[in-house]
Amino acid sequence: MWAPVRCAVVHMVSLPPALAGDPFTLASAxxxxxxYAGLPHHAAAEERPLLLIHSINAAASAAEMRPVFEHYRRQRPTYAIDLPGYGCSDRSRRVYSPRLMTDAVHALVGEVQRRHGATPVDAVALSLGCEYLARAAHEAPAAFRTAALLSPTGFNRSEPFAGPPGSSRGSSRVHRYLAAPWLGGRLFRGLTRPGVIRYFLQRTWGAKQIDEALWAYDVLSTREPGAEHAPLYFLSGLLFSADISTVYQSLALPVWMVHGVRGDFVDYRYQAALAGKTNWSFTVMPTGAMPHFEQPDDFFRRYDAFLALARAG
Structure with missing residues (x-):
């Protein structure tokens, strides 16, 4: 069951925290x-911090990283974020962009390093969150030791996304249309009915069986004030980076990319362009796009092996 403690952001009225760790807020750019902080109460508290970044969709939140958070918070300092416009973070009406999301990742890293020292962190991101992690690591390479990309976006074609730096793949005109007073709220409510959320999770899993606790939290999360603002930018394509292939190619730190073979997220043809990079490693698991939910033990074993290689290197 979800803890009875409510979100700390004042505009939230009913949403419980996404994770069982210690929730806190951070004022940032x-x-x-x-x-959310998961801090072990023994020598493991001195271990290198781990950062978790969720995906972007109509109902996203840190709850998407729950299995990873629960596993590692007993072994090392583990932090997760609700990205801007999601979960218990600020959901105000404003411009949502890759720049804003990347700045949120930088803010998380800054707070973690303030608490634990300037040691480089390990980070795990999911789906579109991978683009923001990659950009943050590109902009501040000394802040990150490794990056794990779960079912990352930007790999679904052979040609690179090599647009101008900082550009997006979306359309402001489409966003203005979707966000029109007569359409935006109605569209969002239609996309976030409980049955529709279940449908999209089943497409993500590539199976009828999904994580029911995640579905329940998604339903709650989409009922919060301002829940439609960031998703309408997502639907307009404005949260996808048009230069993300250039960003991925620029990374020099150890990168682990993992994805599944079922559901809607199985096209990773651009992976071939990175196969020759010695700092990149790739794993395909017999799952949908959420391998950390479906096969957690195997996922953790493979991730630990990746981290061990990074330490040895």
């Missing part, structure tokens, strides 16, 4: 961010 990206707005007020909701963060």
């Amino acid at each position: 990206a707005g007020v961010l909701s963060l």
Whole structure:
């Protein structure tokens, strides 16, 4: 069951925290961010911090990283973020962009390093969150030791996304249309009915069986004030980076990319362009796009092996 403690951001009225760790807020250039800390009470508290970044969709939140958070918070300092416009973070009406999301990742890293020292962190991101992690690592390479990309976006064609730096793949005109007073709220409510959320999770899993606790939290999360603002930018394509292939190619740190073979997220043809990079490693698991939910033990074993290689290197 979800803890009875409510979100710390004042505009939230009913949403419980996404994770069982210690929730706290951080005022940042990206707005007020909701963060979760899992801090072991022994020598493991001195281990290198781990950062978790969820995906972007109509109902996203840090709850998407729950299995990873629960596993590692007993072994090392583990932090998760609700990205701007999601979960318990600021959901105000404003411009949502890759720049805003990346700034939120930078803010999380800054707070973690303030607490634990300037040691480079390990980070795990999911789906579109991978683009923001990659950009943050590109902009501040000394802040990150490794990056794990779960079912990352930007790989679904052979040609690179090599647009101007900082550009997006979306359309402001489409966003203005979707966000029109007569359409935006109605569209969002239609996309976030409980049955529709279940449908999209089943497409993500590539199976009828999904994580029911995640579905229940998604339903709650989409009922919060301002829940439609960031998703309408997502639907307009404005949260996808048009230069993300250039960003991925620029990374020099150890990168682990993992994805599944079922559901809607199985096209990773651009992976071939990175196969020759010695700092990149790739894993395909017999799952949908959420391998950390479906096969957690195997996922953790493979991730630990990746981290061990990074330490040895």
